[in-house]
Structures are given as C-alpha cells and as structure tokens.
Amino acid sequence: MALFGRRNVLLVLLAVALVLPAVANSYQLYIGNLVLIYTLLAIGMNLLLGFAGQLAFANAAMFGIGAYGTGLLQVHFGLPFAIAFPAGALIAAAVGLAISFPALRLSGLYLALSTLAFAQFTQWIFLHWEGVTFGAGGFKTPQISFDPLPVSKPVGLYYLSLLVAVALYIFARNLVASRVGRAFVAVRDGEVAAQSLGVDLLRTKALAFGISGFYAGVAGGLYSQALNYVSPEGYDLFQIVLHKAMIVVGGMGSVAGSLLGAGIIIIVLELLRAVKGAQEIVFGGILLVFVLFLRGGLISVIQRYVKGWDEPLHAAPPRRDEPPPLAVPATPVAERAAP
Amino acid sequence: MMLSYILLSGVTTGALYALVALGIVIVNKATGVINFAQGELFMFSGFLAWALHVQFGIGYPLTLVLAIAGGFLLGVMTDRIAFQPLKNVDVVSLVLATVGIAFILRGVARVIWGGKGDYLTFPPITSPEPIMIGEIMIIPQQLAVLAGAVLIMALFWLFFRYTRAGKMMQATADNAKAATLVGIRTDRIYALAFGTGTAVAAAAAVLAAPLTLLYPDMGFSFFIKGFAAAVLGGLTSLPGAILGGLLVGIAEALAGGYIASSLMEVSGFVVIMLVLVIMPSGLLGARRLRRV
Numbered sequence: 332m333a334l335f336g337r338r339n340v341l342l343v344l345l346a347v348a349l350v351l352p353a354v355a356n357s358y359q360l361y362i363g364n365l366v367l368i369y370t371l372l373a374i375g376m377n378l379l380l381g382f383a384g385q386l387a388f389a390n391a392a393m394f395g396i397g398a399y400g401t402g403l404l405q406v407h408f409g410l411p412f413a414i415a416f417p418a419g420a421l422i423a424a425a426v427g428l429a430i431s432f433p434a435l436r437l438s439g440l441y442l443a444l445s446t447l448a449f450a451q452f453t454q455w456i457f458l459h460w461e462g463v464t465f466g467a468g469g470f471k472t473p474q475i476s477f478d479p480l481p482v483s484k485p486v487g488l489y490y491l492s493l494l495v496a497v498a499l500y501i502f503a504r505n506l507v508a509s510r511v512g513r514a515f516v517a518v519r520d521g522e523v524a525a526q527s528l529g530v531d532l533l534r535t536k537a538l539a540f541g542i543s544g545f546y547a548g549v550a551g552g553l554y555s556q557a558l559n560y561v562s563p564e565g566y567d568l569f570q571i572v573l574h575k576a577m578i579v580v581g582g583m584g585s586v587a588g589s590l591l592g593a594g595i596i597i598i599v600l601e602l603l604r605a606v607k608g609a610q611e612i613v614f615g616g617i618l619l620v621f622v623l624f625l626r627g628g629l630i631s632v633i634q635r636y637v638k639g640w641d642e643p644l645h646a647a648p649p650r651r652d653e654p655p656p657l658a659v660p661a662t663p664v665a666e667r668a669a670p
Numbered sequence: 671m672m673l674s675y676i677l678l679s680g681v682t683t684g685a686l687y688a689l690v691a692l693g694i695v696i697v698n699k700a701t702g703v704i705n706f707a708q709g710e711l712f713m714f715s716g717f718l719a720w721a722l723h724v725q726f727g728i729g730y731p732l733t734l735v736l737a738i739a740g741g742f743l744l745g746v747m748t749d750r751i752a753f754q755p756l757k758n759v760d761v762v763s764l765v766l767a768t769v770g771i772a773f774i775l776r777g778v779a780r781v782i783w784g785g786k787g788d789y790l791t792f793p794p795i796t797s798p799e800p801i802m803i804g805e806i807m808i809i810p811q812q813l814a815v816l817a818g819a820v821l822i823m824a825l826f827w828l829f830f831r832y833t834r835a836g837k838m839m840q841a842t843a844d845n846a847k848a849a850t851l852v853g854i855r856t857d858r859i860y861a862l863a864f865g866t867g868t869a870v871a872a873a874a875a876v877l878a879a880p881l882t883l884l885y886p887d888m889g890f891s892f893f894i895k896g897f898a899a900a901v902l903g904g905l906t907s908l909p910g911a912i913l914g915g916l917l918v919g920i921a922e923a924l925a926g927g928y929i930a931s932s933l934m935e936v937s938g939f940v941v942i943m944l945v946l947v948i949m950p951s952g953l954l955g956a957r958r959l960r961r962v
Contacts, residue, residue: 608780615773
C-alpha cells in the first residue's frame with residue numbers, strides 16, 4: 332500500500348474532518364458542511380453521468396426537491412427532522428425514478444434537453460405553487476436540536492452530514508465495484524453491447540436515476556438545515572453548472588474525484604461569493620477548460636503520478652487525443668448523435 | 671376581440687421563438703448537435719445591439735447589421751472553441767463545453783450590463799403608438815417582429831436552395847463523409863453553420879429586445895422555448911421551426927389568457943416532453959427508420 336495511496340489520504344481527511352469542529356470557527360464549520368453536502372451531490376451526479384453515462388441536467392431539481400421535501404414535511408405536517416429528512420430524500424429518489432422513464436426513450440442531446448426543461452419546470456413549481464412552497468420568498472425551516480447529545484446545532488448538523496457523507500461514499504464505492512456498477516459502465520460504453528451481455532437497460536438506467544436522485548435528495552435535506560432557509564433560487568440553473576463543474580474538475584467516473592471536485596469548487600465558490608457574474612464566468616470557464624484540456628479531471632493526474640489511486644475498470648475510458656489520420660475524417664458527432 | 675388579441679400576441683411571441691428555433695435548426699442540420707449556448711448567444715447579441723444603439727447612438731439599421739455580424743463572429747468562436755476540438759470526442763464533452771460557454775456569456779453580460787433584476791429597455795424601431803385595426807390593438811413592433819421572422823426564413827430558404835454554400839451545408843448535413851469525399855471542407859461548413867445560426871439569433875434578439883426588455887437571464891427561457899419549437903417542427907426542418915414557433919407561441923398565449931398567466935413559462939417544458947415522448951420526429955421532421 333503506497334504511503335500516499337487513496338486509503339491513507341482519505342483516512343487522514345476523515346481524521347481532519349472529525350476534529351474540525353474543535354478547531355474551526357462557525358464559518359469554517361459551515362464551509363466544511365457545504366463541502367460534505369456537495370460531495371454527496373457530486374457523487375450522485377457522477378454515478379449517473381460518469382458511470383452510467385446518462386447526460387441529465389435534473390440533479391439541481393432533485394437537490395431542490397430534497398430540500399423542499401424535507402422542509403415542507405416539517406412545516407406542513409409537523410414531522411420531526413428525523414423522519415422528514417429521509418422522507419425528503421426518498422421523494423427525490425422517486426422523482427428521479429419517474430423521470431428515468433422518458434429517459435429510456437431518449438439519449439444524448441435529447442435526454443439532456445428534456446431534463447434541462449424538467450429542471451426549469453421544477454423551478455416553476457417552487458415559484459408558483461405558492462400554497463405549498465411559499466413562492467419566490469421561500470420559507471424558514473424549523474430549528475432542529477440534537478438534544479440528548481451534548482452538541483450545538485451547527486456541530487450536530489456537521490457530524491450528521493459527515494456521517495451520511497462517509498456512509499454514502501462507502502456505499503458508492505462498493506456500488507461501482509458491484510454487478511450494478513459494472514452494468515452502469517457497460518451501459519455507458521455501449522448500450523447494444525451491454526444488452527447483449529444481459530444487462531437490463533430499463534432497470535439499470537432507472538436504478539442510476541433513482542440512486543442519483545437519492546444522493547441529491549439527501550444533500551438537499553442537509554442543505555435546507557445548513558441554511559435554515561429554502562427558496563427557489565438556491566436550486567436554480569446556476570446549481571447545474573456547479574454540479575457539472577465539480578465532477579468535471581474532480582474526474583468523471585471516479586468516486587474519489589467527486590470528493591476532490593466538491594472541495595475545490597466550494598472553496599472557489601466561497602472566494603467569489605460576492606460577485607454572481609464572476610462566479611458564472613469562472614465556473615463556465617472551469618467547465619470549458621477541463622472539458623477541452625483535462626477530460627479525466629484532476630483525479631487522472633493524481634492517478635498518473637501517485638501510486639495507489641487506480642480505479643481499474645471504473646475510470647472513464649481513456650480518451651487520448653490522437654488526431655485522426657488526415658485523409659480519413661473521423662465520424663463526426665453528427666452521425667453518432669442522430670436521434 | 672379577446673381571442674383575436676390573444677392570437678395576435680401568440681403569433682408575435684411565436685415568431686420570436688421561431689427565430690430562435692431557426693438558429694437551433696440551422697446548427698443542428700449541419701452538425702447534428704444542439705448548441706446549448708444558443709440562448710445565451712441570443713441574449714449576448716441583444717446586449718451588444720443595446721450597447722451599439724443606446725450607448726453609442728448608432729442608427730437602428732446599422733445596429734442590426736453590426737449585431738448580426740457580431741453574432742456571426744460569436745458563433746464562429748463557439749465553433750472554434752467548443753465544437754471543432756470536441757466533435758470527435760463525445761457528445762457529453764461537447765454539451766458540457768457549450769454549457770460552459772453559456773455561463774461565461776451570462777457572467778460577462780451580468781458584469782458589464784448589470785446585475786440580476788436589471789431590465790434594460792430597448793427603444794422600439796417603429797413608432798411606439800399602437801395602431802388599431804378594427805378592434806384589435808397592434809403594437810407596430812409586433813408587426814416588425816413578424817415581418818423579420820418571415821424575411822429571415824425566406825432568405826434561408828433561398829440560401830439553402832440556390833447558393834453553393836447552402837448546398838454544401840445540406841450535403842454535409844446529409845452525409846459528412848461523402849461531403850468530404852467530393853471536396854467540401856466540412857470544418858468550414860460547421861463554422862458557417864454556427865455563425866449563421868448565431869447571426870439569426872442576433873437578428874432575433876434585436877427584433878425581440880423592444881418587446882421583451884433585456885436581462886442576463888433571458889437566454890435560457892428563450893432557448894428552452896426555441897428548442898420546444900424546433901423539436902415540434904422536427905429539428906431539421908426550417909418551415910418546421912417556423913410552424914413550431916408559432917404553435918408554441920399561440921399555445922402559450924391561449925394558456926396564459928384563459929387559464930393562468932404563470933402557465934406561459936412552462937409551455938416549453940410541456941411541449942418538449944410531449945413531443946419527445948410521443949412523437950420524437952416532430953411535425954415536419956424526416957422520419958427515420960432506425961432509432962437508437
């Protein structure tokens with residue numbers, strides 16, 4: 332086992348995360364919490380796009396549904412957070428499953444556009460179903476306490492996020508190494524081939540959407556409490572570019588890359604907090620630059636130079652930029668993307 | 671009276687969606703991809719025109735020409751930056767790159783032309799006085815938009831039918847490999863497609879600006895509705911884009927007028943979902959035998 336291998340680095344990170352509340356001020360704790368929440372989002376997105384190869388833009392919507400679900404179950408039905416939180420996540424997973432059905436008929440660009448339209452539709456619901464969602468103004472979430480435990484709310488919430496993030500991180504790692512994860516990769520790399528190997532496309536895609544929705548929903552529930560406030564603009568289109576940027580920076584098709592990407596993007600986001608325009612330029616730019624020049628994400632650099640980070644079988648297929656022979660034009664996207 | 675007014679406003683906004691859809695269709699016809707930055711290119715061209723017309727006081731006709739030229743350049747840049755390097759890689763990278771460009775344009779527009787919620791007014795080309803035809807009140811700008819949409823469509827019909835470049839574009843769309851074999855430089859055709867697609871978006875933006883006002887977030891909703899119109903028309907058909915645009919506009923106006931005005935914002939989503947799930951080749955799209 333290499334000294335700077337993944338296991339050692341992750342254990343050190345976990346140790347740091349465990350002692351963070353003791354040394355950090357409340358702002359740093361909040362940032363730590365955000366990194367954990369966005370790690371969940373990034374893993375969920377990565378399972379769907381990086382592993383199962385489904386180019387969907389609905390993650391921001393699932394994130395919002397998780398947050399609204401958790402918050403509104405508490406507000407309207409007086410449910411305790413301990414019940415509302417998992418219920419909100421399950422609602423997001425169910426919506427994820429539901430949108431996977433049109434997705435089965437669509438691929439590539441069409442899937443991307445219909446899920447993008449779906450994300451806009453959810454925004455519209457948050458804004459206009461005022462009797463339930465409180466419209467554009469949003470609503471305050473009820474205060475929760477971790478009463479029998481001797482911790483304040485931010486610290487308790489941070490540890491809850493940490494617990495959930497660690498558990499779901501391990502779950503994702505095991506998932507991608509399992510039969511299901513291999514089916515995801517097979518569907519991504521070739522649907523016809525996957526089917527001929529006995530992979531059930533319907534079930535596999537639906538599962539990918541559902542699991543991805545669950546991760547986003549969990550993140551949404553935690554986020555609603557971290558902010559103490561839920562409003563439509565927290566889950567708007569800007570989230571889409573954030574989520575995509577996280578997995579592109581970290582590395583598509585890598586669970587560890589999701590963590591890396593989430594950490595980097597949240598720190599950049601906080602540095603640019605004041606200026607919305609600058610955020611858009613920087614994250615758009617990051618997305619563009621990584622897609623153009625470093626498609627494997629930062630994790631691919633680590634994997635190349637540091638021992639013990641390999642994810643055989645599950646990394647995105649190496650796409651070396653070998654220019655096609657000049658006389659023979661390669662198949663343009665045009666032909667592959669035909670509906 | 672009520673119905674005719676609703677129909678007229680539906681046709682006018684529909685003509686705008688049709689123009690946005692035309693841009694999407696032109697790019698899609700030649701390259702087979704959807705430019706996800708199309709809406710933001712539309713928005714950005716609108717702001718460029720605003721800067722030229724309002725800030726620098728350039729006359730309207732020249733503004734229109736300059737905005738179209740600017741749009742063409744922006745489109746060619748999109749092609750060079752995102753499409754050319756990625757066209758042989760995969761669709762995911764291509765979409766993500768155009769999404770990246772979309773957000774860069776949004777951010778730049780926000781930094782230069784104001785923050786969220788700032789709506790810039792664009793003085794109308796025509797006299798702002800409404801004219802009455804019978805009992806219907808028409809804002810002349812609406813007629814200008816309609817006329818512009820029809821004119822642009824006619825120009826493109828002529829372009830595809832009678833010019834060498836138009837024919838080369840169609841040949842590339844039909845079969846890129848065969849086009850290369852007969853000596854067409856397909857990479858130039860792609861650049862031309864992105865350029866003209868964005869030039870149309872720029873023309874649409876200049877026509878639309880007096881009616882819709884300008885704001886950095888406008889691109890996305892126009893993109894979704896333009897895509898709805900394009901997909902309803904079959905995604906590769908120019909008349910289909912016009913028809914789709916008008917239908918989306920009218921449907922939206924009817925829903926807004928008779929049910930609830932907030933429904934207008936979701937028309938795009940509803941149309942996209944219905945068309946893609948029930949009738950993926952659209953109204954005028956080529957039926958394909960093989961579907962993957």
